Amino acid sequence: MLYFPPWKIALVLGVIVLGILFSVPNFVPESVRMEPARAEGEAPEPKGIWTILPHKTVNLGLDLRGGSHIVFEVDMDEVRQERLDNLAEDARNALRQLEPPIFTRPAVVAGEVIVRLPGAEDMDRALEALRALNEPVTTAGGGQSLQQTLDIVRGEDGQTLRLSITDAAFEAIRQRTVTQSIEVIRRRIDATGTTEPTIARQGEDRVLVQVPGESDPQRIIDLVGTAARLTFHMVEPNVDIGPGGEARTPPGVMVLPYPGAAEFGGVPYIAVQRRALITGDQLVNASQGFGPEGQVVVNFRFNTSGARIFADVTSQNVGQRFAVVLDEEVISAPRINSPITGGSGFIEGGFTVQTANDLANMLNAGALPASLTPVELRTVGPGLGQDSIEAGQIAVTIGFALVIVVMLLAYGLFGVFATIALLANVVLILGALSGLQATLTLPGIGGIILTIGMAVDANVLIFERIREEYQAGRSVVNAIESGFNRAFAAILDANVTTFIAAAVLYMMGAGPVRGFAVTLGIGILTSVFTAYTFSRLVISFWLRFQRPKTLAF
Secondary structure, eight states, rough: OOOHHHHHHHHHHHHHHHHHHHHGGGSSSSSHOOOOOOOOTOOOOOOOGTTTSOOOOOOOOOHOOEEEEEEEEEEEHHHHHHHHHHHHHHHHHHHSSSSSSOOOEEEEETEEEEEOSOHHHHHHHHHHHTTOOOOEEEEETTTEEEEEEEEEOOOOOOOOEEEEEHHHHHHHHHHHHHHHHHHHHHHHHTTTTTTOEEEEEETTTEEEEEETTTTOOOOOOHHHHHHOEEEEEEEETOOOOOOOHHHHHOTTTTEOOGGGGGGGTSSSSSEESSOEEEGGGEEEEEEEEOOHHHHHHHEEEEEOOOOOOOHHHHHHHHBEEEEEEEEEEEOOOBBBOOOOSSSEEESSSSHHHHHHHHHHHHHHHHOSOOOOOOOOOEEEEEEHHHHHHHHHHHHHHHHHHHHHHHHHHHHHHHHHHHHHHHHHHHHHHHHHHHHHOEEEEEHHHHHHHHHHHHHHHHHHHHHHHHHHHHTOOOHHHHEEEEEHHHHHHHHHHHHHHHHHHHHHHHHOOOOHHHHHHHHHHHHHHHHHHIIIIHHHHHHHHHHHOOSSSSSSO
16 A cells, blocks of 8 residues: 555655664764773763764775784693693502502603503503593593593503593684683673673684784784783792793792892892782673772682682781792782781782783683684784775765666656665665674675665566556556565565575674675665655656656656
C-alpha cells in the first residue's frame, strides 16, 4: 500500500534525521567540536552544543589514517625449554616420593629430560612413577584427545630413562600459547583506548598487530612485547654483589639489574631472595596515580589471599627492603616502614604518566605466556592515508555522478526520486559508521561504492516493474503499487544472500577485509531501506500532491 500512516512517516523520517545528525560531525573540524586533550593519552571532550549532539566521526583504518603495523613472533623455543625444565622438576619430585625414594637429578639435554637412576633395579619403579606424569593432550579449546603428552624411552645402559614431549602435545601447547598471547595483547591494546585495532594470528606462531593512528611503533612494541611478570622479593642486604653484579651469591639468592639505583649513585644491581613472596597473579587492579611527594606511581591492590600474605610479610620485615621485580628487573626497592595491611600499595620507578599508564594496563591485562619478538615493522604515514582518502572520495564522487546521470536519462522524474534515495543511503551509511564507531578502510570505500550500485539496482528493478504494469494498462497508482510489491521479493533475496556473505567475511576476515564486510553489511541494510521504503514514501508524497494522470516512461 502506498498509504503511510503518520507513525510510519515519522519513523522513516526519524531514521533519516538521525542519519544526518550522526554524519554531520564528519564535516565539522575537530577544533570546533572538541576541547583540547588535558593530558597526554587522554581523549578530548566535546564542547558547546556537541555535548548533546552526536560528536564522533568515522574511524579511519590503518590504510587511511596511518599507524603502526607490527608482526610479533612467539618464542616457542623458550616455551619448550620451560616445559622441559618443569618436566625435569616433576620427574625429580615423583621419584623422591616413592618408598623408598629414588634420589636423582634429571637434566635437560638436547630437547629431552635425561633421568639417570642410581641402579638398574630401580628401573621398573621409576618407569611406573614417570608414566603417571603422562596426561591426555589438552587442546586449545579445552578438549582432550587420546594422545599422550610424553614419550618415555629406556636407555641402552639399563639405568637411564629419556623423556620427551610428543609432537601432538607440543602442537597443543603452541596453539594455547598463541591464543593466550593474542588475548593478552588485545586486552593491553584495548586498555589504551585505541579504536578498532587489528590483532590476528599469522602463520603458526606469529601475531599481526595493526594500530591505526599510533605513530610511535616502539610504544606498541614496549606495551605488547613486555612479558609483565610481576613478583615481589625480599632484598638480601649483606651480599657483596660487586660493581657489575658478578659476585657469587649464596643459595636461594640471585642478583638482578636495578637501573633505578644508579640515579642515587649506587650499583645498578641488587641481591634478592630467589623465592617470590607474591606474584602478579594476585593483583586485582592497577592504576596510574601520584605518590606522597607528587611523583608518578602505579597503584596496585591485591586479592584477599595476596593481601593477607603482603600483610604478614611486611609485618615480619619492618625496617627491611623488598624489591618489586618486573621481568627479571627491579623497578623499585622501598623500605618497609610499617606493616601494610590494607592489601594495596604503589610502585615507584621514575615513571611518566604515559609509562605508568602503560605498566598499569599491562598488569591488569596479565602476563604474556611467552616472549614476543617483533619481526616485521612498518609505519603507514598519514600522508599516504590522505592520498588514499582523496582517491576514494574522487572514486565515490565519479561513481555517484555517473549513476545519477544514467538514472535521470533512463527514468526522468523517477530518476530524481532514485537520486534522493541514493543521497539518503550515503548519509545513513556515514551516520551508521560514525554512530557504531566502525572502522572505514580503503576496501571499505569499495564496499560503499558497491552498495551504491546495489541500491540503484533495486530502484531499477522497482521502476521496470512499474513500467511493465503501466504498459499493461493499470492506472498510475495501481502500477506503482504493484511495481513495488512485485520487486520486493527479488530485492530481498539478492540482499539477504549478499548480507550473509558479508557476515561470513566479517567473522572469518581481519583488517581491511573486515572493514569491507562492515561497510557492505551496513550498506545493504541502508540501501534496502532507502531504495524500497524511503523512495516509496517520497513517491507517495508526489502522488498525493501532484495526482498525475500519466507516467512519463
